[in-house]
Amino acid sequence: MDARETAVRHHDTEPRAEAGHGDHGGGTGHGGHDKHEGHSPAMFRDRFWLSLLLTLPVVVYADMIQEWFGYTAPTFLGSNLIAPVLGTVIFLYGGWPFVVGAFREIRSRAPGMMLLIGMAITVAYVASLTASVGLFTVEVWWELSLLIVIMLLGHWMEMRAIGQARGALAALAELLPDEAERVNDDGSVHTVHIGDLAVGDVVLVRPGARVPADGEIVQGAADLDESMITGESNPVTRGEGDRVIAASVSIDSSLRVRVDAVGENTALAGIQRLVAEAQESKSRTQVLADRAAALLFYVAVSAAAITVAVWTLLGDADAAVVRSVTVLIIACPHALGLAIPLVTSISTSKSARNGILVKDRLAMERMRDVDAVLFDKTGTLTKGEHAVTGVAAADGDDEALLGLAAAVESESEHPLARAIVAAAAERGADVPSASSFRSMTGRGVRATVDGHEVAVGGPALLREWGLDVPDSVSDTVTGWRNRGAAILHVVKAGEIVGAIALEDQVRPESRQAIDALHRRGVTVAMITGDAQQVADAVARGLGIDEVYAEVLPEDKDSAVADLQRRGHTVAMVGDGVNDAPALARADVGIAIGAGTDVAIESAGIVLASDDPRAVVAVSTLSAASYRKMTQNLWWAAGYNLAAIPLAAGVLAWAGIVLPMAVGAVLMSLSTIIVALNAQLLRRVDLRSTAVSSG
Structure with missing residues (x-):
């Protein structure tokens, strides 16, 4: 199975991605949208347009509309059947997905949005049909037709939005060539x-x-x-x-x-799996939304029942039916069910496109509260590779000294040797030919260059040969040693002719990441097994607040615990096997994507690149996503709290009533507002956030 097939298997592309859009109140899937099995945006689109065409004559021939706009529709034989015939077609064709969804919710014992819509249009249809045959007085054909049209439009727009958000998975699959x-x-x-x-x-x-x-x-x-x-x-x-x-x-x-x-087994397939898992996982806010949507169903049914009872007691049976149907319509937890899933889908796909892979939605949600970030030094803030940071020649010719050392080290596979050779090539130093290469285990290497024996080694070599660092470079060497650099001495013909300092390369992006975190009021700590002076030197250069040095691998998680005991919410950033316990203990574990599988498995968030600035991007996206979730929840919940009493007719005594069709428009408008607000999350700039955040 290739990576493209893997993508199709794990993540249905748009025609099937919408196969689950129906139970806003059931607490499953995307706010319970899993009741539209087998349906697609195209299906809702087609039913919308045809239902709209059929609704136009129903509205034109409605007595109330004619009265409002002061016209008389032309009559002909059978014109009185336009509303009941077309209304029935609209109910059976346009309303059928909602009726089917309602029965599915009943069977699954998870009442929600589809059941509310199904009940509303069924009551309206039965009332209108009985009125058309003279058994009842309430006829709401045009309201019923408009209601179904608006519902179809709302679902079409909603499913398109979710399909576009999930399209990131299909886009990842399309990256591979055929x-x-x-x-x-x-x-x-x-x-x-x-x-x-x-x-x-x-x-x-x-x-x-x-x-x-x-x-x-x-x-x-x-x-x-x-x-x-x-x-x-x-x-x-x-x-x-x-x-x-x-x-x-x-x-x-x-x-x-x-x-x-x-x-x-490819990295791309792994990314696809992580994105899919993150989109399917629920945050605490999602759980809250699901519970609220489920509760809203019972509130709506109770409110509708009370509405029927009150208006019936008041002697207005027509109002009892119209008002109760309006309550059921306007109370549909459509916006509430969409509030979180759409934000989740957009934020997950957006983060994936920016190299941030969210394994656990709770980890992403907690990131907004993090006030302390603990970075592992090697491989995270630094590259984990030594580079030449200083050259000191006794005779002042640093370039010649570097070339001489590179000649001796040219055949060595030691990381420090490769760093010296690379530095000589980068600086354009003249590297003479060397012969008779020999390794001195634990001390260094030696070779013959231009007829002279030349050796490159550390303090052990100097002790063995009884050599002292010349005064011309001793102060420089002391300064290197104080900041924890590895120092190699170059010995020619039995005399030290200079020294070279090598240090783990600090990533150029590390300073920007730490500065950005400081601007957000976050404490930055660093942990390493290196000597204290090495750690302190890196910390000074980067402006790090706290340092944990000379820490044994098995004790790294104790540093996380220490920060937590002091009241911090901690994010741990690491890439190695020995970081796994700390990643697991932290409130948010962030693994560098180039790290080991063990570290990645222990983390809730994985960075596909080695750039520590992505930690700031995670924080930005977490805060922005939570902000959109809460805004949507407040809007959706507040809308229902205000609209249900109006729909029930509590202000009818003041001449303020909410027509059924207006209720449907408001309900759909609420959904559209929530969807548009979630789409604004796409405008959050994650790539420059580490540099520009303030």
């Missing part, structure tokens, strides 16, 4: 379907093409656009030995990639 160019053993290239790729295959990725599967570059180098996965807009350079992600785009050069993950 075919891949597989390189055969004889070097020839053969085009195959992406589903035919297997681990170990080598594929050719041409300039401008997408990588078909996760793998490792075995030939070539290129700038890759990984924005669809990580949210990072700038291309990243990848070369031989680097891993690439399926769906990333090679911008300028061709690559040969050995596939190491296909189908459900």
Whole structure:
């Protein structure tokens, strides 16, 4: 099964995504929308337009409408049957999805929106039909027809909105190419379907093409656009030995990639699963909305019953029917049921497009309350890779010293050796030829350069050879040592000719992330197993508030507990196996996506990129999502509290009544307002939030 098929299996695309839109009060699915099984936005659209066409003559021939607008509709043989005949067609055709949904809610014992609508249109239809045959006095054909049309329009718009929000999953699947160019053993290239790729295959990725599967570059180098996965807009350079992600785009050069993950095992498929799980999970606000919607059903039925009783006792049976139907219509918890699911869908898809993968909606909801962020140092605030940060030559020629050290280290695979060689190449230093390379375990390396024996090593080498650092560089070396840098000395012909400082590279984005958190009033702490002076040096450079240094891996979670005991709501950010307990203990666990599977499994939120600024984006999205949820809840709940008494006719004595059709319009308008308010979440800028938040 390829990643595209995985996407289709895990996340139904739009025609089926709407297959569940009906029980706003039942507490299932998206506010209970799972009662529209088999229905799609197209179905509601088609029924809306046809029902609207049939409703026009019903309205034109309605006595009340003619009286309001002062005209007389032309009469002909059978014109008196226009309302009952077309009204019946509209009820059976346009109203059928609601009647079916009502029966499903009854069978599942989860009464909600569909049951309210079903009851309202059925009562209105039966009353009108009996009136047309002379058995009753209330005839509301035009109100019934308009009500069904408005309901169809509201559901069509709602399902389109949710379908667009969920479309992010289908969009992720569409990122993968249909075919891949597989390189055969004889070097020839053969085009195959992406589903035919297997681990170990080598594929050719041409300039401008997408990588078909996760793998490792075995030939070539290129700038890759990984924005669809990580949210990072700038291309990243990848070369031989680097891993690439399926769906990333090679911008300028061709690559040969050995596939190491296909189908459900690719990073893209993992992202799709996380997005789907997050959209299906419920936050505390969603649970509250579900309960409120379920409660509203019983409130509406009770209010309708009281309305019938009161108006009947007052001797107005017509008003009893009209007012009770209006109560049922206007009390539909449509907006209440849509208030949270739509925000959830939009925020989840938006976060996924920005490299933020939400595994647990509760974690995202809690992020807005976080007032302390604990960063693991290595691999999170720093790159976990050493780089040359200082060169001090006894004779003052730093470039020559760096070139000499690079010559000796050129054959070593040690990370510090690679950092020196890389620094020499980056600075354009002249690197002489070396021979007779030898490794001195625990002390350093040595080689012959221009006929001289040259060694590069640390303090153990100096102790063994009895060498002292020359005065010309001793002060510089002392300063490096005080800030915790790793120091390698270069020895030529038995004398120290200089020293090189190497330090774990601090990510350039780390300072921006910490500054942005400080502007929000968040305390920033750092935890590491490194020596205190190393940790303090990094903390000073980044402006970190608290430091936990020399911490054993198994004790990292105790730092989280310490912050929590002091009253903080803590987010832990880490990427390693030894971060897993701390990620699990924290109020919000955030795993760097490049980290281990164990760390990712322990976290509620996963960052697809290594950029710590994404933590600020998470906080921004959490606050914005919660704000939209509460706004929608207040609007939906407040609307019902105000509208139900008006629909029941409590102000009829003052001449203020709420017609049935107006009630339907107001109910649909409430839903539209909630949907539009949720759509505003799309305008939140997450990419610049770490830099511009204040």
